[in-house]
Amino acid sequence: MEHWDVVVVGGGPAGSACAAAARRADPSARVLVLDRADFPRDKVCGDGIAPEALDVLASLGIDPDAATEGYAVVPRLRLRSPGGALVERTMHRPARVVPRAVLDARLLASALAGGAEFRRHVVRRLEVRDDVVEVDGVLTAGAVVGADGAESVVRRAVGTAPNRPQHLAIAIRGYAPVPEGLEDVQLIATTEQRWPAYAWSFPLGDGRANVGYGELVSGGVNREGLLAGLERLLPGVGATELKAHRLPLSTGRPRQPDGRVLLAGDAASLINPLTGEGIFYAVLSGSLAGAAAVRGASAGAEYRTALRRRLGRHLLHSSTASWASRWPWVMDAVFRAAAGDQRVFDDVVDLGLSDGRLTARTLAAATRALSR
16 A cells, blocks of 8 residues: 555645645655646635735745736725725735636646645545554555545544534625726625625636625525625626535634644635635645644644644634624724725735734724714
């Protein structure tokens, strides 16, 4: 039975970052990426990439410009609150919008160029032993990283329960001609109807936009409801290639156990509960998992510590903000405060798209907006 030092299940951004990080941590490590699909392949997503995600890729030796070449640099973000408060400002650093069929293939190619290997394989069973993890009876690994998305086979195989409905969102996305006035603007529009819920439009730079709509599963939404929400917030958008996917939110993330099996990205429920953003969390958690995975039996404990140090306070703050956002008037106040102060706007963007925190400045500005 062939043996690998690290086996990564899933070749998306979390898996590619994991493979690159493992090779960077130990250039002699034998790293294998397994995925059920060949690349390029589509992945249902908003396609927006925060600059902080590109910073993580750069730290792994992956060229951010090469990964995003040919697609839009988007400098501005427009936010609309449930009550209609509108703010549009230039972000302190521009975002990128790249179709996942393109981005994921480029990131995987970079990981393979760094010495990882790829194999198409559908993982069905793991057997965790003291010395190795056996995968489907055909190979063993010193550590296995589940980077296989919201429906993670690895997560199920080690007995980790899925998110409960109140910590699970569902979204539908498609592609459409860029709505008028949004050619160089990312839009996130929230609504009081079926709150919390929001729609988005992210321009690709080729005349198209990635558009979508999502809300919590606990609200009882179905496909018809998702389509109705998209039409309500982006009327007449005329989207095609509409596909739905589930978003396991970080408010329901499991505790990373000790041992040789790690979870990263969506498989670890690392989805921002405020915005549904997941690529930053994916590449960051993947990079931390890869660096820990080469440690074998101590990988789980080391990865858990690294995650807590890097994201612990942010996840606490984003969970607190998600709890407070249950009241739409709170969101209205925050958006009004962001409209009045670029620094508050930047704080809000960082909290929703990367690893920001609830700052005293933003809390004070929102409190003042509430009193008006």
